[in-house]
Amino acid sequence: MAAINQTPQKRPTIYDLAQIAGTSPSAVSAILNGTWKKRRISAALAERVGRIAEEQGYAVNLQASLLRRERSRIIGMIIPKYDNRYFGAIAEQFEAMARERGLFPVITCTQRDPALEVEAAREMMSYQAECLIATGATNPDRIAAICAPAGVRSINLDLPGTAMPSVVSDNFGGARDLTRLILDRIERDFGILGPLYFIGGRAQDHNTTERLRGFRAAHAERGLSVLSDRCIMHGYSAAKSEAALAAAEIDGTVGFFVNSTIALEGVVRWIHGGPERPGLRFGCFDWDPFARFLPQNIGMMRQDIGAMLAKVFEFVEHPPPGAPRIETPCIFEPAN
Amino acid sequence: MAAINQTPQKRPTIYDLAQIAGTSPSAVSAILNGTWKKRRISAALAERVGRIAEEQGYAVNLQASLLRRERSRIIGMIIPKYDNRYFGAIAEQFEAMARERGLFPVITCTQRDPALEVEAAREMMSYQAECLIATGATNPDRIAAICAPAGVRSINLDLPGTAMPSVVSDNFGGARDLTRLILDRIERDFGILGPLYFIGGRAQDHNTTERLRGFRAAHAERGLSVLSDRCIMHGYSAAKSEAALAAAEIDGTVGFFVNSTIALEGVVRWIHGGPERPGLRFGCFDWDPFARFLPQNIGMMRQDIGAMLAKVFEFVEHPPPGAPRIETPCIFEPAN
DNA sequence: CCGGATTGCGCCATCGATGCAGCATGTATG
DNA sequence: CATACATGCTGCATCGATGGCGCAATCCGG
Structure with missing residues (x-):
């Protein structure tokens, strides 16, 4: 494949900003990640560096940042499809709920293909996801087994497994x-x-x-x-x-x-x-x-997507003992 | 928020594997990323390290790997919604087509909220995306302006902009x-x-x-x-x-x-x-x-999603000069 | 039996951000 | 005027993977 980006222009780093501002990379880092008050950086410098970052179009390098941090705050989801109302709404609400909780959602669609599911689960481990929601997975226990060595919990949604907590409809x-x-x-x-x-x-x-x-x-x-x-x-x-x-x-x-x-x-x-x-x-x-x-x-x-996802996030935040299976009542909608 | 993962078990690294295998981290790295033949590592060692990696449930740390590599191969997409047929199908096909091309798709849903679009675009820059597809963005040129300082191209889909190539329906x-x-x-x-x-x-x-x-x-x-x-x-x-x-x-x-x-x-x-x-x-x-x-x-x-995405990927692989606007014919489906 | 080529692998700097442990100053206290 | 303390910042090691460079061992032809 041709190069995506012919001119891989250097993106500005904290070192560049530090040079421009005449300060140290550590100060810039602290200012931009919000820990500057704790680190006793003056508001004047903070303001100046903030402005320079803005001007230069600085964006933190998440790869570097996450590598260094202890927690990634990434929460993964694998889902069979996007193009029907049920799974589409699950994906959409999951993203919103994850963001509300300060987590980074990463979703991938597996076309209900067991091999793709496994590959996607591995990819989530590589992203250092802290937790993986396996939605409608053909073999949820297989996913759990992939997560286990990385110390990552998985939670099954829509289709239950036996190794990890599951949230399904009644x-x-x-x-x-x-x-x-x-x-x-x-x-x-x-x-x-x-x-x-x-x-x-x-x-x-x-x-x-x-x-x-x-x-x-x-x-x-x-x-x-x-x-x-x-x-x-x-x-x-x-x-x-x-x-x-x-x-x-x-x-x-x-x-x-x-x-x-x-x-x-x-x-x-x-x-x-x-x-x-x-x-x-x-x-x-x-x-x-x-x-x-x-x-x-x-x-x-x-199916009560809101209720199911609420329970999923409850399990994310407070891991239950064992592998409970929650059955959520559905909502009946008569036609016409 | 409570810790997602109470026991943040260490995930195995190439250093761990190297120790177990009695070899060096570089060898392990080369073996696991497929460059080992080029580096003249013996098939015997490769096989042994591969087995150990399997046993330990090793997964490469993408954060570390991408930090070091020059290219991320990440391609981002922002999209207003997932839960209707048009956008759901776009997301699903985009993922599949990106993977076919050896790229890592990252999609995020912005609820047609201009502020969320901007935030999502910044997030994509932080992920070191090489290219960003702005689907149905309320202000595509704003997205382009966010991408520009990072040297990242954006491509508009569904709604056109003036700063970057656009692919829309007729x-x-x-x-x-x-x-x-x-x-x-x-x-x-x-x-x-x-x-x-x-x-x-x-x-x-x-x-x-x-x-x-x-x-x-x-x-x-x-x-x-x-x-x-x-x-x-x-x-x-x-x-x-x-x-x-x-x-x-x-x-x-x-x-x-x-x-x-x-x-x-x-x-x-x-x-x-x-x-x-x-x-x-x-x-x-x-x-x-x-x-x-x-x-x-x-x-x-x-709307001819397949044709539009094909054109989008053509632009991804071969950036056109200027900011052309491609109008794709729709497919008429009479009812009944 | 010697020199050059080949094989097989290890060392180390590097990517960018982070946060601990300092190290200068300035400022109040006895 | 010495000491304590707060303020504001810098230096440095670190996260895990990568790949250029180089070193030792083996092989082969002359």
Whole structure:
């Protein structure tokens, strides 16, 4: 690759500023990092150096600064994606909350690729992160194992692990309630009580397992049993959900429990790619501001991102003993 | 704040590894950073040190490493938000493309707050970023001025500046084509040819100005003129768009040109919060996978993120002379 | 068996910021 | 006028990794 910067102009350092100001680098350092009162530097000098720094466009070299300091105050997060409402909002709120607490957030997106997750976790260790939030990681315990030798704690978000504290949604309860509602609506609108389809996610992951359990529980309450051919789980991919639906020969009156807005993208594409389906209704575990207004939508189970992140930061600041798992209630949002 | 890490266990360094392996830190360094063949280190030692590093869970200290190296390979991006499809996808693709090129992406989200943008830009300078992508910055030239003393180039994305190269959408052309389509559809569906509403964005920003120009041009072609009371521009905020619509007393047959999915959130909330509006149609500049299937939607003008980022990286690798502005055609996606 | 080449590795200065331990001054106290 | 003390600053070692330079050992051709 070509050089990014042909003219790697020297950035001013505290030595340059010291020379200009006719003082020592230590004084400049103290002035610019705010410890100057403690170090009994005169306000006059502080003001002068501050002005010179401003003029020269000085910016501290974090590499040098962090190398010397004992704490980096860097907090890392790995997250599968940015481009859906759930993870996008997590990333955005995480940054804001970290900054409020005087921490430097560093986020990286791993495309739900286990190898990338591991690589990203190592990179966070290299950045000297003090703590790593593993969001929706395919193998949270693997991440924990990478952090351990560096003495870094990790905290699992969205998908739980066994080695470190985890903050997840109440997937069972949320799924049960959402399923009840879809069943009720199907019965009310069409007079039919029948098992729903469960669409999206992967059978191996904890969230899907728990949601499936809630889904089955709500069916069982009504004396319905769920056969596995009603569960279409091909991972978190819109395209795969769409293709699976196309292959499934579904018609008439049906209800879908859609396990994530990602799968829902496939569902709505399938709905709009084929014949009219007046007898179709769905509910979705996860929230999206536009999906909530789609005509067939019955309601969305919104994960409480604020509450989850609050708990995450509580764990960051006050490490709990052991590896507790916190289940956060979801917020139900009926559509329309 | 409480200590993040009560037991700041020492992370292993090359000195530790050298001691264990009975060799020198330089050898360890060369082995672990891949320059060992050049330095004529024996494969046997390399293999042994590699194994020890693995066992000890060694991770290079990037702060120390970057301090010493001449190039950081860090490429920064500031972006207003993560939680909508446009910016989320930009962030995600930017990361992937940077990594493909052997660069370290660092992204930070500025909530469209000018002060935060400036602070974030300074932070990027402190990270020794080699280049900064200013996405949708409220004042791109201010960012450029922060980068300049450090000898760092910035590249503007989405909103253009005058000091540095900019990559933006063809806002005029896209808006004109979208407006034409909405006008046509309103006429076809309702037999009425009337001026549309323009909703969202802010009058001061370049993109809104250009889109408004396209909007007016398409109206002018049909002999229509656009009065300013038809332009509801209260920034990029769903709540403000919603409130403004509620105050506007709109009814009957109307067409909306919605300037961003953020404003569209407000529009759909307003639509669903009031009486049925069978005579309403809208088109939106920006794309969203769910919004595209909303019943009143006529079509979405999708910005070509891939093409824009490709151009951005071209500028990163081969700095152009001057401050060119590249206008990228949008991709029109009719709804349904 | 000797000299030059090659192999394999260690020494040390360096990157920029930090903070401890001084070291001059000035200023109050007995 | 000597002593204590506060004020305002400087010198220096340090954080961990890097890479130029150089040194010892081995090898090979003549």
